[in-house]
Amino acid sequence: MDALIEYSPSLLAGAWITLQVALLSLILAVASGLLGAACKLSRIAPLRWWTALYTTVVRGVPDLVMMLLFFYGGQVILNAISDHLEWEMIELNAFAAGVLTIGFIFGAYFTETFRGAFQAVPAGQMEAGRAYGMNGWQVFWRILFPQMLRYALPGIGNNWLVLLKSTAIVSMIGLADMTWLADQAGRSTHQPFTFYMAVCVLYLAMTAVSNHVLQRLQRRYNVGVREAKV
Amino acid sequence: MDWFDLNVISGSLPEFWRGLWVTLQLTIISLAIGFALAIPLSIARVSSNPWVSRPVSAYTYFFRGTPMLVQLLLIYYGIGQSEWVQQQWETGNSFWLLFRDAYFCALLAFTLNTCAYQLEMFAGAIRNIPLGEVEAAEAMGMTRYTSLCRIVLPSALRRAIPPLSNEVILMLQGSAIASAVTLVDLTGAARNVYSRHYAPFEAFIFAGLLYLAVTFVLVGLFRFAESHWLAHLQPRSASAKKD
Numbered sequence: 068m069d070a071l072i073e074y075s076p077s078l079l080a081g082a083w084i085t086l087q088v089a090l091l092s093l094i095l096a097v098a099s100g101l102l103g104a105a106c107k108l109s110r111i112a113p114l115r116w117w118t119a120l121y122t123t124v125v126r127g128v129p130d131l132v133m134m135l136l137f138f139y140g141g142q143v144i145l146n147a148i149s150d151h152l153e154w155e156m157i158e159l160n161a162f163a164a165g166v167l168t169i170g171f172i173f174g175a176y177f178t179e180t181f182r183g184a185f186q187a188v189p190a191g192q193m194e195a196g197r198a199y200g201m202n203g204w205q206v207f208w209r210i211l212f213p214q215m216l217r218y219a220l221p222g223i224g225n226n227w228l229v230l231l232k233s234t235a236i237v238s239m240i241g242l243a244d245m246t247w248l249a250d251q252a253g254r255s256t257h258q259p260f261t262f263y264m265a266v267c268v269l270y271l272a273m274t275a276v277s278n279h280v281l282q283r284l285q286r287r288y289n290v291g292v293r294e295a296k297v
Numbered sequence: 298m299d300w301f302d303l304n305v306i307s308g309s310l311p312e313f314w315r316g317l318w319v320t321l322q323l324t325i326i327s328l329a330i331g332f333a334l335a336i337p338l339s340i341a342r343v344s345s346n347p348w349v350s351r352p353v354s355a356y357t358y359f360f361r362g363t364p365m366l367v368q369l370l371l372i373y374y375g376i377g378q379s380e381w382v383q384q385q386w387e388t389g390n391s392f393w394l395l396f397r398d399a400y401f402c403a404l405l406a407f408t409l410n411t412c413a414y415q416l417e418m419f420a421g422a423i424r425n426i427p428l429g430e431v432e433a434a435e436a437m438g439m440t441r442y443t444s445l446c447r448i449v450l451p452s453a454l455r456r457a458i459p460p461l462s463n464e465v466i467l468m469l470q471g472s473a474i475a476s477a478v479t480l481v482d483l484t485g486a487a488r489n490v491y492s493r494h495y496a497p498f499e500a501f502i503f504a505g506l507l508y509l510a511v512t513f514v515l516v517g518l519f520r521f522a523e524s525h526w527l528a529h530l531q532p533r534s535a536s537a538k539k540d
Contacts, residue, residue, distance in 0.1 A: 126466070127509035129473035132484055132501055139497035235364035239477060246367055253374060260375035267363040267371065274362045 070256040071265060077252065078262070081245030082269050088165050088234045088244065093227060095170025100177020107182045118178060125175035131236050133172060138164040138240045165237035173230050180222035185211070187218040217288040224281040231273060245269060305499040309490045316486025317507055323400075323472045323482060327407035328465060334412045336450070339419035353416070360413035366474045368410060373402040373478045399478040411468050418460045422453035455526045462519035466512055473508075483507060 103121065106114040125133075142159045149157050188211055196206040238247035249266045253259030306313075342353045360368065376382055377396045385393035395401045426449055434444035476485035487504035491497050524531075 124505075124509065127512035128505040129470040129484065129508055131473040131476075132487065132505050132508065135484075135488065135491070136497060136501035136505065139491060140501065143495075143497055232362075232364040235366040236474065238366070239474075246364070246370070250370065250374075253378075257378065259378050260371065263367055263371040263375045266367050267359070270364060270367070271359070271362045 070252070070258050071261055074248075074252040074256070074262070077248050078245055078265060078269070081243060081248035082273075084162075084242065085234050085244045085246075085269075086273070088162065088169065088237055088242070089231050091166045092169035092173060092234070093230060095166065096173035096177050096226070096230065097223075099170065099174025100181050103174060103178030104181035104185055107178060108185060122175040122178055125172050130168065130172050130233055131239065134165065134168040134236060134240060137168045137171075161237065161240045161242035164240060165234070165242055169230060169233060169237075172233075173226055176226045176229075177223070180219050180226060181215070184215045184217075184219035184222070188214045213288070217292070220281070220285055220288055224277075224285075227277060227281075228274060231277065232270065235270075301498055301502075302494075302496060303499075305490065305494045305496045306503050309486070309493075309500075312486045312490060313483065313503065313507065316481055316483040316504075317511075319475070319481060319485075320469070320472055320483040321511070323403055323407060323475055323480075324465075324469045327404055327411055327472075328468055330404075330408045331410075331412035331415055334408070335415035335419055336454075338412065339416040339423060340445070342416055342420040343423050357413040357417050360410050361417070365406065365410045365471050366477060369403060369406040369474060369478060372396070372406045373399060377402070399475075399480050403472075403475045403478060403480055407468065407472060410471070411464065414464050414467075415461065418457045418464065419453060422457040423449060425456070426452055456530075458519065458523055458527060462516070462522075465515055465519070469511060469515065470508065 103118050106118040109115060138159065138161065141164060145157050145159055149155065192210050192214060193206050196210040201209065234244065235246045238244050238250065241247070245266050249262035250259070253262040256262075338353050338356075341349045342357070344350045373396075382393050382396060386397070430448055430452055431444065434448040439447065472482060473484040475482045476488055481489065483504050487500040491500040494500070
């Protein structure tokens with residue numbers, strides 16, 4: 068217990084790194100998801116093919132393999148570029164590699180979530196917007212997007228909870244997130260069980276807070292929807 | 298420099314196959330044991346007795362709310378290095394010696410993890426059973442146990458096939474973290490090939506393609522299983538419609 072108190076500032080700093088990785092990857096993933104959904108629903112066939120390839124590959128390859136490829140492969144590419152331009156060697160940072168990989172992977176999951184949600188909005192809604200004289204952008208921003216978000220919210224919540232847990236693998240490329248710091252603290256105090264358990268509790272706490280926020284969001288976006296009670 | 302040297306791959310093929318074999322073993326064994334444990338536990342999960350359902354829900358809450366990597370590290374380093382367990386090792390207690398073995402620890406962590414996910418799927422399917430099916434079983438004079446074995450479980454397990462196929466694929470991908478505890482699974486083999494040749498593209502892209510191939514096989518198998526066991530839930534096709 069003393070050891071846990073002694074190391075708690077370090078562990079909390081690690082929790083902050085974990086949260087940063089998760090939130091930045093979430094932003095990247097939502098952006099790629101919206102772009103991916105737009106491509107999947109596009110009339111241009113090659114765009115649809117490329118996105119189909121993207122979502123299939125991501126779901127078939129483990130996140131760890133993807134991360135190792137991005138991290139070590141990215142370094143090789145950076146070295147080649149800096150050699151070519153006769154710069155000093157640039158070192159690829161584990162934080163950036165982690166965020167890029169997790170954002171890239173979950174972009175594929177968000178693509179599916181948003182595609183389904185866009186399709187769930189009835190076409191009559193957009194036609195009604197047109198009939199009121201709104202232009203394309205207004206129809207998108209005032210009618211399609213808010214309603215799409217309502218359908219997408221449960222999927223977004225699920226993806227976020229999975230994303231949060233998958234951030235633990237960044238410790239395997241040496242980023243000092245809470246799992247990595249718990250490993251170090253466990254080694255130096257010979258109490259690994261205590262520290263891994265502390266990491267579990269921190270993850271559970273983050274999940275609990277996320278669930279609370281998601282429920283509130285759900286209520287906000289479901290205003291005006293009547294639900295049948297059985 | 299060469300960006301993609303096929304000789305690196307062909308020279309390490311035996312290593313990749315051995316790694317793939319370890320990955321398949323870990324995935325299949327943990328899924329099978331997890332499945333066998335998940336069925337009785339899912340019945341406990343839907344029990345109306347809180348003394349039965351609460352412990353199970355605490356178990357799934359923990360294992361579904363934390364990363365599998367941390368669970369694996371907790372079991373391998375956490376349990377194995379506790380003083381009490383080390384004392385057991387010294388006295389030669391063979392049960393606790395198992396926790397020295399990375400393979401055993403990985404199997405244990407994966408099994409506990411997948412069992413938690415599978416049992417929640419089954420519990421959900423049991424809760425969603427059409428009331429008429431249970432009433433029909435009662436009307437036929439079945440006891441609760443008979444209706445559980447003949448009606449509730451077969452119906453629930455069939456409806457759990459689609460989410461189960463997802464879990465099987467996630468477990469295959471998830472097993473990649475076994476290399477964190479010194480095991481040489483497919484990802485571990487790729488990491489070894491990378492560090493020997495400094496060839497990240499060859500090592501990780503080839504490993505990724507092998508995972509992708511196994512995933513395609515699994516998806517195909519589950520398509521078949523769904524068309525076989527869920528045929529009665531499929532929308533009727535126009536050609537089969539007869540008046």
